[in-house]
Amino acid sequence: MAIYYLTFREARALLTGTLEINPDLGKTDTKIEVKKEGNTFVFPDGTIVKEEIIRKIARDEGTVYFIKEGEVFKAAIAREHFYKLVPTIPPTIEINGIRMHRTKDTNPLRDTLAKVNTVNPREGEKVLDTCMGLGYTAIEAARRGAHVVTIEKDPNVIELARINPWSLELFSNSRIKIIHGDSYEVIKKFEDEEFNVIIHDPPRFSLAGELYSEKFYKELYRVLKPGGRLFHYVGNPGKKYRHKDIQRGVMERLRRAGFVRVRKVEEALGVVALKPER
Structure with a gap:
């Protein structure tokens, strides 16, 4: 089953009409074609994502999302502490708001x-x-x-x-x-x-x-x-x-x-x- 990764960058591209996007957080130059059908976006495996969800992702510059088995998830874990992938390229991990890599003036x-x-x-x-x-x-x-x-x-x-x-x-x-x-x-x-x-x-x-x-x-x-x-x-x-x-x-x-x-x-x-x- 394919997994597609989305950040605010890919979401904004989709909303402005760019329907070829990178699905793996910039790890490769791979592109996938997403179809626009009414108020939804259809991914190559048939997953349908509502435009309102893409708009939500477009507003969130601090989180990585992914599509798996027809559903959209945040790449985040909320347990004793809050963990998430941050959409730097490549991603870093953030624990309770503290980034685990340097990202200022570097990546x-x-x-x-x-x-x-x-x-x-x-x-x-x-x-x-x-x-x-x-x-x-x-x-x-x-x-x-x-x-x-x-x-x-x-x-x-x-x-x-x-x-x-x-x-x-x-x-x-x-x-x-x-x-x-x-x-x-x-x-x-x-x-x-x-x-x-x-x-x-x-x-x-x-x-x-x-x-x-x-x-x-x-x-x-x-x-x-x-x-x-x-x-x-x-x-x-x-x-x-x-x-x-x-x-x-x-x-x-x-x-x-x-x-x-x-x-x-x-x-x-x-x-x-x-x-x-x-």
Whole structure:
């Protein structure tokens, strides 16, 4: 059964008479033809959507919609928290109004490339991606030939990744292994010196302070091979949290955990570090 994705962009195109639209949030150049019949739009699989629903989508610049099995759904989950895909290209995920990728003056794909390029995973290397999210980091590392273990704590995030067409490679690429669990606990199960590269992109400090702790950094150090590379996303340089410089504290704790050549990477808003060679 076909799934068609709609944002305000596609809805506005339909309302202004452009009946060929992209159905996969810009992931490919694919076009589908939608027919206009009276006050309805008819999609290629026969699904009929009323014009009033298309008008509603056209007004909503903050949400992704999709058509599946003849019905229109929001790509959103309301449980203990509110989760939704945001129609950036590619989409980001928003949890209680907080976006999980940088979108100001960039997009989630450029944001991902900036992070991955700091450690440049190579063919045959093993990569630990501590916080999967929509999986763009894991996908990019796997495309470079690395074998990736990616961890995600929140089942709602995994569910949205399954909905997002830009995340489908997570579930089809044999180089990617997904572990559902808390990185703080899961990392204890890995062998010493198991990974060549670690990409650590945790939620903000106020939401997951344990992932910024020296104890956790020592686990990162333990599972990294000698000479291995670490990238740690921190956030906007110079920002203060309760008058404390988070980035400086991260760098100090990484050094205490044993990492060397710890330095800021301004373009990726994070820190890179190495585990010393023997």
